[in-house]
Amino acid sequence: MKKSLMGFVVLSMVLLSVFFTGSAAWAIKNVCPDCNFLQEDMELTACPNCGKIINKCLICGTVNPIKNDNCSECSASLAESRVMRTIDKDVREHLRLGESDRAKIEVELGQIKDMVEKGELTPELASREVELLTKMDWWSKANLKAIEFATKFPEATQTALVKKCRVKSLRQLGFLAMEDDEYAIANEYLKTALELEPNDKKTANLLKVSQNELKKE
Known part of the structure; x- marks a missing residue:
């Protein structure tokens, strides 16, 4: 019971921190989550300003063009991957986010x-x-x-x-x-x-x- 409650508290804190500190940039596929640079070339796979990989699938690891909404390899939602990447990897793995x-x-x-x-x-x-x-x-x-x-x-x-x-x-x-x-x-x-x-x-x-x-x- 205590573990479940702790997991819920941690998840709530993570989601709140993402919502309030990450701005809306990470939710827009052509905006870099690191430098907020607006990408004009939707065929790119990385931010031309800072080099950040924009559309990497967390399920299979495929790097996709910015224009993609779903992974070209496994069809996973890339919008979900973009949000997930704003959460610390250790936290993601601990809470098994995206693995339901x-x-x-x-x-x-x-x-x-x-x-x-x-x-x-x-x-x-x-x-x-x-x-x-x-x-x-x-x-x-x-x-x-x-x-x-x-x-x-x-x-x-x-x-x-x-x-x-x-x-x-x-x-x-x-x-x-x-x-x-x-x-x-x-x-x-x-x-x-x-x-x-x-x-x-x-x-x-x-x-x-x-x-x-x-x-x-």
Whole structure:
């Protein structure tokens, strides 16, 4: 408990110090965090005034042109790297900043996005994207990507996994709609989920509640 509290205090102090002492310069990709020199040539990788490397990825170490928002090698967010570099390396490592499961998933999603844009979409990549979106609780995106998967790869071996993710996403979307008293919308989500997985008791129970609430309106 004491360690957790101490970690929280240290993290709070670090973030406050970054916010108040670093100015907004580090958040702007073409401003040097050391000398605040404004870069005009977005193809550069280092500040022409002081030589500071501007856009080095903290995940894989690749030095990127200033114009890049994501690492050209691993697709990690360079905006996050720019902020992280303002925090002492020992503090970063102690608090394991940028190493959360969600941070790692975001990096992998970025990599998948890059490969898709290059025309390298495969059933493995598409199903992995659906799985990761579901893990991130991005239910709407996961549902849409699952629909795309079913359209593009109807015979793929990953179909069962994608269907499972879509059922979960639809169930959660239905639950959220119920939370907002949108029972008609909830019914549609939940009915679709049950069509995909008729034996899903959680979905069936939610649908029953939603239908009863809709009757009261």
